[in-house]
Amino acid sequence: MRKPLLTGKQYSRPEFRQLTSHVYEVVNSVARTYIIQDESGHALLIDCGYTSNAPISANPHRFIDHLTPYLKTELGIETVEWFLPSHYHDDHLVGYPALKAQYGTKLASSPELKDILENPHNYDMPCLVPQGVQVDQVIKRGQPFHWRGIDFYVEQHPGQTLYHHLIWFSVDGRKFLCIGDNISGVSFRENRDYIHSFIPKNRTPVSSYWDMPKQILDHAPDFILTGHGGGVLFEKTKIERWQAWMERWQTLFTQMIDQPHPNIGMDPHWIEFYPYKVRITPGETLIFKVIITNYQAKAQIYQLHFLSIEGVNLWPEKTEIAVPANEKCVCQIQATFPEKIETHSLPIVADVTWNGKRLGEIAEAIAYW
Template identity: 25%
Template sequence: GTVTSDYHGFLGARPQLVESLRRLEAAQPDLLVPSHGQLIQAPRRAIETLLRRLEVCYDKYVAISALRHYFPKMFAEYAGRPDHMPIRPGKPAPECLRHFGTTWVLVSQDKAAWVMDCGSPQVVQQLRALLDKGEIRSIEALWITHYHDDHVDGVPAFQQAFSCPVLAERHVTEVISNPLAWRLPCISPHAIRVDRVLSDGQSWSWHEFRMTAYHFPGQTLYHGGLLAESGPLRMFFVGDSFTMAGIDDYCAHNRNWLGRGVGFDRCLELLERIGPTHLFNPHVDQAFDFTPEQYRFMRENLSQREKLFGELFPWDHPNYGTDECWVRCFPYEQKVQPGAIAGLDVVVTNHSAVPQAAACRPVPPRAWKSGPQPWVEGKLAPKQEGRLALRIAIPAQLPAGRHVLPVDIRYGQLVLPQWTEAILVV
């Protein structure tokens, strides 16, 4: 189709913004006064510059977008551009694999099954059918690539049906084991028991396969990759991070960082180094791969984006503009008792190349009659995440329900009132 939900809509409001800018331009203003920032002394030039930058940024996005595989009509006007990466053809999956829904199943020579993702209870029925037909004799593990509901909603039913361990990389585990603590798109409310938490680069043997888990921050920052090697096969399960058309970064709230050694650049560097014979996406029933030239092309595209996107934002790094969760409350949602003291961390990601001073304070609703709260201050190392601990007195007579607690932020010289929030449930 040509229409997708806002989840698939990176820069999706661009047409409306362009229309708005054109209307503003038609009014022939002498001066533009933004709600933040400096006065704009040359409106026409500023508008044309912004329009040009938006088009260049969107073109760079489309050039390696995985969505070209899912929704080719959506990008019909960009098809065949010589400066866009050609879409790779699919290739047959090895005979040791089965696929249904968003699940890949790796089958050993002695018919043991290693399951990857379980997006619905129907997967359990399909696995039982494989057992009944004798295609597999046992189910020995479930690997979870990431937290999105279409990959984990069936896990509770799976854990009831099969007595095998659930495995996930550490970053994935942090989210799926406590989902209400996170404000992320498409998150499943099911808290999942992970039996084996794996570290980046951790390897082990499973039947004739050598397995290696990786932190794979592609489609989302909290994402795992799995390499299965046997003989000439080096099969890498990328989750939703890639299709044969490129990278899956169409929802910025998934936290797709730009920069050398982070986000998709980290993923591409890893794949370049490993040299998989096959790549697998749970939504795609074929295998695929990339050429060395395509790996280089995608990394160069991302490097160019870091500069081009940076021109759109008043920050020293574009990740502040594209990563809405660079300031977040943890836990995002928690249960509290009237009259008690609640605690939460304000987690701040310093995307800058220099240290940054940060401070935060809660802003209780006026009805709480709590008065101004003290600032909590800290110093953040470059390219690191820091935590500032807040404590909030819950009024003794606070009624049952969900209560929003805004949080003010100071960051460097900037004052950012009610920049983020937490949910307190009485």
């Protein structure tokens, strides 16, 4: 008998594990949900994943709230005031709308993640949520976020994805560092040394491989809050072994990737349209940005030839741009769409020539109606 594509799975109630007097995790949520509470029924959550993993294995993008009914009865929580996401992936964000609907929970983020959280359709990235969420407060690098006597720090650092936070705070005489998905969940299921989830589509600069374990060593927390392995005690020797593994991996990728700089081969969006996907009306004119990242130590010349389907007028059709060393440059293209549209989606592509070498149609945007 052929196995069905989607299988149902029974939901289970949340299981809470107490890490310290004021910090809990939901051990059967995917991704892990971390709860910091005070003595008066107030709470702050870091991430809020699917309870019991059922939607991941059955019907993604559907969150059924099997968490909030138990927050009061199990933990005495009356309200969740703030939500801090470790990164933009749906399995970490999916429960936030339920928190907002139930408690009016507000969301805080670094400036670097604000737009992808609020406007996910602007990006061609994996694991986006279907609808954006409002960022109520932007936390600048090095700026403490004060909540109920606890200072939280929320900073963007490349990890499993470019759009990723490190979050750290101290409470109950212990320091906590949330690292999102920097350590693969496989490390915990198999009780092995730490490894990293290698997903280039997430935009993971090669240099970030060495940075991830170094950040943990620099912080030297008491607890590491991981995305798929729960809260674990900091073991310096184990992180040092991971750092050696990541350094070796970084060396191997640098050697293997046949590019002047390995990030050119590792980053699928070193040239990208912004916005990536946009809803249009017939006859509408829109401006798209094209963002080019030059990872090399010298200036590069790019020729761009813009193309679309018949009836879409693009201006300019061609452009040339010089991008300084280790810099980004932005050019614009205007697209006017026909009054009568025969197809649901209207792609716009950039045919790229780099220093005289044609790379082809390697960047695109999608207009739809």
